Amino acid sequence: MIRPIALPLLLLALASILAMVISVGVGSVAIAPMEVVSVFMGEGADLQRTLVLELRLPRTLSAFATGGLLAVAGALMQVLLRNPLADPYVLGLSGGAAVGALLAMLAGLGGVIVSGSAFAGAMLATLMVFGLAHGTGSWTPSRLLLTGVVVAAGWGAVITLMLAISPARELPGMLYWLMGDVSYARAPWPGLGLLLVVCVVVVPLGRSLNVLARGPMQAAALGISVRPLEWLIYVLASLLTATAVTMAGSIGFVGLVIPHMLRLVLGNDQRLILPACALAGGTLLVLADTLARVVIAPEQLPVGVITALLGVPTFLYLLYRSR
């Protein structure tokens, strides 16, 4: 809690800018990093300007926002439940979103309606898990986690059922959505804006989160109103997840792995971890999306596959190395 906060954040910010420049430059028409920078400065040829500013940059920024949102949501959930397994996906939020999105697709609707339906599904799942976990008694972290896991399994069954009965021509789109895909994400600004707002909000909240991570009784003894703080965290995390899922479908793994990796390296001060999650999660997804576009070009892979393939070995290595 006494480590310098600025240095790691600065390094992560540099890494994310670098990742974005690479991501924007890579594609069917390669653009050198220096040219990308000159386009950002307002120079460069028309073709390059169109390619960078109108086609590639929105996608890159969407990937960044999605990754950042998911990582921060995961970190918040883990503090809330004091359980390293907690993650918006484990808690069934993405399942609700997926059911919402697939329903819209089944109805033959597209675009904004699929997104809106996904958002509604995620928020519904949130309410369901919290309402059921509360039950007639108090809710404890393990009860919340169990409820989330069971509800997520239920969503999984509904998703399989919908895939089984839907017409064949809808299947590729549905599967791509389920695997997570940023190629249709064209409006990064709401997500980026939310990410920025949350990062600003959690700075004054950070020390309270540190105390809450020591357990609710200890937190109460140190002057924290535990229940309101827990609600705030849950609502924030749900909002972040719903926004991310709406932008890019269900991309697992980022919310679980990024916070853990950062904790292993940077320690446990939430004031550092949360903004670091935003930067690192964004960077990971930008890089993963770049790879997804390149590996079997001109075809594209769903980015969720790449995040898992990159994340699993890195995470296992860090875990193996740690005390």
Added chain:
Amino acid sequence: MTGIKRPPMQTLNTRRLVIDIPCRADGYPLDLTIESGQVWGVLGPNGAGKTTLLHTLAGLRPARSGGLYLDDLSARELKRRALSQQLGLVFQDRQDGFPATVLETALIGRHPWLSPWQMEGADDLVMAKRSLEALDVLHLKDRLVSTLSGGERQRVAIATLMTQSPHTWLLDEPTNHLDLHHQVAVMKLLTDRAAAGNAIFMCLHDLNLAARWCDHILLMYPNGGACWGPAERMLVPNALERLYNQKLATVEVDGAPFFVPRRD
């Protein structure tokens, strides 16, 4: 050392306080006055409600009836944060949350004194280190709490309370897991704090620690009965035998009574 809003309190009072133990009839109402400079020991058999009483005094659980007052101010009128500047608690069971180092854990104690936008400053760090030093755990400051022994964790928890530096220190069996030397060191530290103007209120299982270090005693009976007063009036073999349902032999060591359970 910022954020001090009111002068430190002098007494913690309970008025007709009945603690809430589920499925049990109301106990004897408590009218305690815990003053600066006093060292209270709470004695009683398992399940008598000692921990519940401590949590109620810390404002962590509601009383069934009666009130809790800091000087003349009802605890209900205080915000949680203001309350935790006056009352601090060492829990009996550690909740293991997220991993944290010993120094981070102690620094958490500064939370009630810092505004949301404030980072811990140099003087907070000095306080935390001084507390760890006093509890003889400063050499462990970079270790994760989860890797420590039970006694070391207990000392870190007390150091956290010392860093919090509330007026009234509530401690649930502070000598748990401690070896003999550290038991004495902790009791010495607590009586020193009382001499410096704090009030100490702790649950103990060891009659003899209570007899040696406490000046006031609260006896809590399993049926909800209670009596309290100066130590020399409370620590009489008859009352204690009834309290624990255990025959005792009494000897005198260093001018204080020493109680030994009899075999039959």
